[in-house]
Amino acid sequence: MGGSSTKSEFVSVLADKQVKEGEDVTLCCTKNPGEVTAKWKKNGHSLECVEGKHTTEKSETTCSLIIKNAEKADEGNYTLTLEYKAGSVSCSAMVIVELNEWRTVQWEQDPTITTLKNFKIGNAKLRELRFLLNGPVGAGKSSTISTIKSIFEGHQFINCLAASDLNSGMSFTTKYQKFSIGTLPFAFYDVMGLEEDKEDGQSKGVRSDDIIKALMGHIANDYEFKQECSICEDSKYYISDPTLKDKIHCLVSVIAADKVTLMDDKVIQKMKTIRAEASKLGIPQLVFMTRVDKVCTVTEKDLTKIYQSKKIKEKMEECSTRLGVPMNCIFPLKNYHEEIKMNEKLNCLVLEAFTQAVYSANDYVKKFSRKEKCLECFIFI
Ligand SMILES: Nc1nc2c(ncn2[C@@H]2O[C@H](COP(=O)(O)OP(=O)(O)OP(=O)(O)O)[C@@H](O)[C@H]2O)c(=O)[nH]1
Numbered sequence: 001m002g003g004s005s006t007k008s009e010f011v012s013v014l015a016d017k018q019v020k021e022g023e024d025v026t027l028c029c030t031k032n033p034g035e036v037t038a039k040w041k042k043n044g045h046s047l048e049c050v051e052g053k054h055t056t057e058k059s060e061t062t063c064s065l066i067i068k069n070a071e072k073a074d075e076g077n078y079t080l081t082l083e084y085k086a087g088s089v090s091c092s093a094m095v096i097v098e099l100n101e102w103r104t105v106q107w108e109q110d111p112t113i114t115t116l117k118n119f120k121i122g123n124a125k126l127r128e129l130r131f132l133l134n135g136p137v138g139a140g141k142s143s144t145i146s147t148i149k150s151i152f153e154g155h156q157f158i159n160c161l162a163a164s165d166l167n168s169g170m171s172f173t174t175k176y177q178k179f180s181i182g183t184l185p186f187a188f189y190d191v192m193g194l195e196e197d198k199e200d201g202q203s204k205g206v207r208s209d210d211i212i213k214a215l216m217g218h219i220a221n222d223y224e225f226k227q228e229c230s231i232c233e234d235s236k237y238y239i240s241d242p243t244l245k246d247k248i249h250c251l252v253s254v255i256a257a258d259k260v261t262l263m264d265d266k267v268i269q270k271m272k273t274i275r276a277e278a279s280k281l282g283i284p285q286l287v288f289m290t291r292v293d294k295v296c297t298v299t300e301k302d303l304t305k306i307y308q309s310k311k312i313k314e315k316m317e318e319c320s321t322r323l324g325v326p327m328n329c330i331f332p333l334k335n336y337h338e339e340i341k342m343n344e345k346l347n348c349l350v351l352e353a354f355t356q357a358v359y360s361a362n363d364y365v366k367k368f369s370r371k372e373k374c375l376e377c378f379i380f381i
């Protein structure tokens with residue numbers, strides 16, 4: 001161990017830094033005079049100083065690290081250890097690199113709300129576009145529906161549908177339940193969460209075959225899901241001859257940003273099976289990535305920074321890879337969960353995602369309208 005025998009102490013420690021991509025960042029601390037050896041670490045590993053990127057400086061009373069041209073890879077936790085003969089002292093700080101905004105959001109809610117309130121479905125035979133929210137237990141499916149309802153109703157829709165955060169394990173929602181927003185032409189279907197099957201092969205959580213039947217329009221509102229068997233054809237909730245008005249027009253896969261890494265492969269496989277079936281049926285699909293506030297403190301404090309956050313982008317990329325969905329189909333958002341006051345920025349993010357779902361569903365039902373017209377012409381001829 002190098003340095004002098006004088007005990008070294010920090011006068012001021014390293015401070016967390018938030019920097020824009022391309023800018024330089026300096027981490028600096030002050031210490032009492034005395035000879036020390038300064039060692040820098042990044043995320044617990046010795047910092048490999050790269051020429052033109054990192055510069056370390058040390059004077060009698062200061063130690064600093066300059067990082068030039070900050071990029072995604074520079075984000076992390078930096079630790080400085082001062083070693084002197086009789087011991088060492090350390091301090092750490094986070095460097096957060098804000099990416100250049102890579103997707104833009106309309107941060108004013110009124111124009112989008114007005115557009116959606118005046119929305120007309122592109123198929124005259126339909127009264128509503130139907131969305132099914134599917135995903136693992138506790139992903140935020142019910143909360144997303146409540147949040148969308150709150151936005152249009154102008155006050156918080158009290159979320160008795162959502163589980164407490166401590167309710168890990170079983171799905172809080174067990175029914176196939178429809179939610180409307182006043183007289184708007186949109187209907188949401190909440191379903192039980194997907195779970196990993198039991199070790200003896202017994203099914204747990206909502207069954208993939210039931211979700212597929214729901215997509216096809218075979219399941220009526222209020223059906224109580226059973227884990228052990230799929231809906232029977234003689235059930236009063238079974239629609240044997242579904243038409244476009246019974247079908248789902250857009251499948252929304254809901255994934256929690258803070259849980260995507262730990263999601264079980266078997267649950268992912270169930271989601272993929274459902275998505276593959278939806279693709280065969282031509283049903284459009286989107287992913288809503290909830291709980292963004294749980295993975296990024298910058299975003300938690302200021303939602304308008306969401307598309308500058310490296311953490312959020314990484315989580316979206318992880319959703320994209322694990323589920324096999326392109327990035328442009330993934331929408332990160334935050335739901336109302338503990339706050340009581342309405343928040344325009346939160347609303348805008350959710351509206352951005354919901355608008356995309358509305359347009360996708362509308363494109364799907366328009367195709368049917370065209371097919372029906374062709375069929376009518378054919379019969380007429
Ligand atoms: N911090 C935070 N918490 C959220 C968010 N969305 C949902 N939650 C919380 O996450 C928990 C689960 O949410 P739910 O809406 O019940 O999830 P679900 O997918 O309907 O769950 P099941 O019905 O049990 O399958 C609840 O405690 C919500 O309050 C969010 O964006 N941020």
Ligand SMILES: [Mg+2]
Binds near residue numbers: 163173190
């Ligand atoms: Mg639920």
